[in-house]
Amino acid sequence: MTHLNRHLCLSFCLLLAVGAWLVHPLGVKGWGEQGHLLGGRAAAMKLPVKMPLFFRLAVNQLSYLNPEPDRWRARTESDLDPALNAATAPDHFIDLEWVPEAALNAPDRFGFIAEMVKTEHKPNEVGFVPFRMLELFQRVRVEFRLWRAEKDLAKKRWIEQRIINDAGILGHYVLDGSNPHHTTIHHNGWIGDNPKGYTAVTRERGFHGRFESEYVRTHMQLKDILPLIIGPARVLEKPRQEIWAYVRASHAKVEELYELDKREQFGEMTASLEHKRFTAERLAAGAQMLRDLWWTAWMTSELPPPTPTPTPHKPPSK
Numbered sequence: 001m002t003h004l005n006r007h008l009c010l011s012f013c014l015l016l017a018v019g020a021w022l023v024h025p026l027g028v029k030g031w032g033e034q035g036h037l038l039g040g041r042a043a044a045m046k047l048p049v050k051m052p053l054f055f056r057l058a059v060n061q062l063s064y065l066n067p068e069p070d071r072w073r074a075r076t077e078s079d080l081d082p083a084l085n086a087a088t089a090p091d092h093f094i095d096l097e098w099v100p101e102a103a104l105n106a107p108d109r110f111g112f113i114a115e116m117v118k119t120e121h122k123p124n125e126v127g128f129v130p131f132r133m134l135e136l137f138q139r140v141r142v143e144f145r146l147w148r149a150e151k152d153l154a155k156k157r158w159i160e161q162r163i164i165n166d167a168g169i170l171g172h173y174v175l176d177g178s179n180p181h182h183t184t185i186h187h188n189g190w191i192g193d194n195p196k197g198y199t200a201v202t203r204e205r206g207f208h209g210r211f212e213s214e215y216v217r218t219h220m221q222l223k224d225i226l227p228l229i230i231g232p233a234r235v236l237e238k239p240r241q242e243i244w245a246y247v248r249a250s251h252a253k254v255e256e257l258y259e260l261d262k263r264e265q266f267g268e269m270t271a272s273l274e275h276k277r278f279t280a281e282r283l284a285a286g287a288q289m290l291r292d293l294w295w296t297a298w299m300t301s302e303l304p305p306p307t308p309t310p311t312p313h314k315p316p317s318k
Helices: 003-023 032-045 059-065 083-092 109-116 129-149 153-178 207-219 222-228 239-251 254-263 273-299
Strands: none
Touching: 032 059, 032 153, 032 207, 032 222, 032 273, 059 153, 083 129, 083 153, 109 129, 129 153, 129 239, 129 273, 153 239, 153 273, 207 254, 207 273, 222 273, 239 273, 254 273
8 A cells, every 4th residue: 555545544443423413412311321320220220010011121222212311302403403402401400509498499491491591500500400300200190190001902002102212311310410411500620619629610521421420330230230220129119209308318429529530630541449339429320310200200190080970869769
């Protein structure tokens, strides 16, 4: 091969590499592809045997669907038109430091928006992830209710497809909520006053990507997560309150995450067992919450017994 041909070949390979990066850009995946796949699979593997069989057999599909909302944010599409990414990106997070209690107590995302516009922060910049979780949970419950009532077998199969799809998409946002970075203004490095010297915001190779993508891809496996999903599946008595408590519990881990990164940065070469335990616990918390939301949707979808028709009062015979 001549020097010129070799140069042309190298240039062509470089162009291919750049093109692949544009198709699968870094930094658009919450927990990264690997974390979402693991979380969805772990949740599905921990379902009770009393869950409908079609759902328990969908482990692979529920795992595949968990990263799906990040696929909608691919740069190849948003560069053509930003509408989809702009509409869906706020569903992946919530910056709790900026949210007043009145907004969190709103009945729905529109009430939340109405409360947030009273503040200095734009609702779409603060995020909606707990509302997205609640909305999709309710959709799955409605679909289970339809499935129970449907007598036509063909229609029943169609409802099953709808249930699996929405349950898988719900899983994405539940897993996002287990990552402390998705609950805070400090989502890619500490902003503002930083007296403890935590990892600061950087333009390149940010903390967010190092933790949820690089580290998880190279350090986490299913066997690290499954043993941490403890106890039987729970029926959540008050799903809304449980979702909000779950997001707050994740937010309470923000400083611990930053403390760990201060001791040793998360990344492909991280050696600390403490870092691995923290990450496995967060992924397991997401998988457990997802399993419990699926189970609750099923168990609370049963139609109430029909109200008996009152017997008309008859006057005594003469």
